[in-house]
Amino acid sequence: MTALRDDVTALPDADTLGGHTARQLLRLCETVGLGDDDATVYARTLLESLGTVAARPLDLPPPNRTFLSDDHTPVEFSLSFVPNAAPTLRVLLEPGCGTAGLARNGRTGLRFLRAMARRWDFSTDRLDELEDLFLPVAPHGPLALWCALELRPGGVPQVKVYLNPAASGPDRAADTVREALHRLGHRKAFADLPDAHRPLFFALDLGDWDEPRAKVYLAHHDLSAAEAGRLCRTDGGPPAARTEEFFRIAAGLEPGLGADEGQDERLTRRPVQSCHSFTETASGLPSGFTLYVPVRDYARHDGEALARATALLDRHGIDAAPLRQALSAVTARRLEDGVGLIAYLSVAHQGGHPPRVSVYVSSEAYRVRPPARLPLAEPVPVH
Numbered sequence: 001m002t003a004l005r006d007d008v009t010a011l012p013d014a015d016t017l018g019g020h021t022a023r024q025l026l027r028l029c030e031t032v033g034l035g036d037d038d039a040t041v042y043a044r045t046l047l048e049s050l051g052t053v054a055a056r057p058l059d060l061p062p063p064n065r066t067f068l069s070d071d072h073t074p075v076e077f078s079l080s081f082v083p084n085a086a087p088t089l090r091v092l093l094e095p096g097c098g099t100a101g102l103a104r105n106g107r108t109g110l111r112f113l114r115a116m117a118r119r120w121d122f123s124t125d126r127l128d129e130l131e132d133l134f135l136p137v138a139p140h141g142p143l144a145l146w147c148a149l150e151l152r153p154g155g156v157p158q159v160k161v162y163l164n165p166a167a168s169g170p171d172r173a174a175d176t177v178r179e180a181l182h183r184l185g186h187r188k189a190f191a192d193l194p195d196a197h198r199p200l201f202f203a204l205d206l207g208d209w210d211e212p213r214a215k216v217y218l219a220h221h222d223l224s225a226a227e228a229g230r231l232c233r234t235d236g237g238p239p240a241a242r243t244e245e246f247f248r249i250a251a252g253l254e255p256g257l258g259a260d261e262g263q264d265e266r267l268t269r270r271p272v273q274s275c276h277s278f279t280e281t282a283s284g285l286p287s288g289f290t291l292y293v294p295v296r297d298y299a300r301h302d303g304e305a306l307a308r309a310t311a312l313l314d315r316h317g318i319d320a321a322p323l324r325q326a327l328s329a330v331t332a333r334r335l336e337d338g339v340g341l342i343a344y345l346s347v348a349h350q351g352g353h354p355p356r357v358s359v360y361v362s363s364e365a366y367r368v369r370p371p372a373r374l375p376l377a378e379p380v381p382v383h
């Protein structure tokens with residue numbers, strides 16, 4: 001197979017949505033050490049997920065007002081790190097981004113996933129069982145269906161699907177999550193979840209996973225470090241002090257990390273998110289816990305966000321050099337000239353595995369958010 005990187009005639013122009021994001025993906029693949037054949041398969045898959053909007057010139061507005069990223073690029077990258085290994089590259093996609101309306105958006109997403117399931121020979125049964133809950137005829141926002149691919153060596157990604165608990169109405173979101181967990185056999189799981197403002201996403205692992213997870217993402221508005229430390233409901237999860245430390249590093253509350261003088265100890269702009277994952281049905285207990293801090297709303301610019309990511313990786317004994325290379329693979333701009341390239345920082349704890357640090361990297365295909373001035377006072381509108 002000719003490497004797509006060397007055969008740019010096979011790519012849409014660089015100033016189109018697909019051309020731009022596929023080139024970012026190809027450069028990222030190189031950064032994490034994926035071979036040309038794998039990179040080609042993954043870039044083609046990204047283009048396929050975009051469908052006809054892959055060829056859409058970037059000087060037109062984004063295809064829809066997707067909530068996937070701040071500038072409405074329907075693609076977001078992330079790198080996931082454990083000590084002594086190359087980071088894993090992932091990409092989050094909205095296959096329905098080119099369709100009008102959320103109902104069609106969801107249908108298109110489902111069709112894309114089913115095509116991937118046929119190609120890579122995995123089952124969508126777990127998703128099919130939940131279709132009526134998350135893909136009703138007249139869905140509510142803010143999303144219908146997203147899909148994430150973990151880009152492993154070998155050209156067969158691991159697949160995750162993200163659904164909207166509020167699809168059948170925001171007031172039904174908690175019931176929708178409870179019912180979905182129940183149908184998957186996690187009958188006691190809902191009661192285990194911490195109190196939260198609202199459920200934001202329901203996710204499923206599809207395909208070739210050792211232990212496929214069902215995951216519930218909750219938004220926690222105005223959270224403090226101490227409260228964050230108490231969110232985890234897994235058996236033998238991280239000590240509260242560990243989570244508090246992560247929160248403080250990511251929020252810039254540790255000295256030297258760009259703390260906003262007088263920064264409220266609570267994160268009042270965009271909510272922190274927790275995620276509990278469920279793999280086994282016997283105990284009802286979650287087996288994994290992840291905390292996500294939207295670093296972009298608590299930093300002046302990406303130089304500051306990178307310093308926090310670096311401090312966090314350091315704390316886990318992980319080299320930050322691949323992250324710096326990844327940022328250069330995505331953008332040529334100076335980190336100080338904008339904020340939001342690094343969207344979130346997270347630490348994931350799954351029993352029996354070392355903690356994983358993840359850094360979410362925006363495409364910025366449409367727009368770079370200008371650096372913020374301090375104090376960061378304005379609450380950002382949240383969907």
Ligand code: TRP
Nearest residue numbers: 067068069070076273292344360
């Ligand atoms: N853009 C949305 C948000 O900021 C959704 C999202 C994209 C997200 N990537 C994420 C949420 C990573 C949590 C973690 O909330």
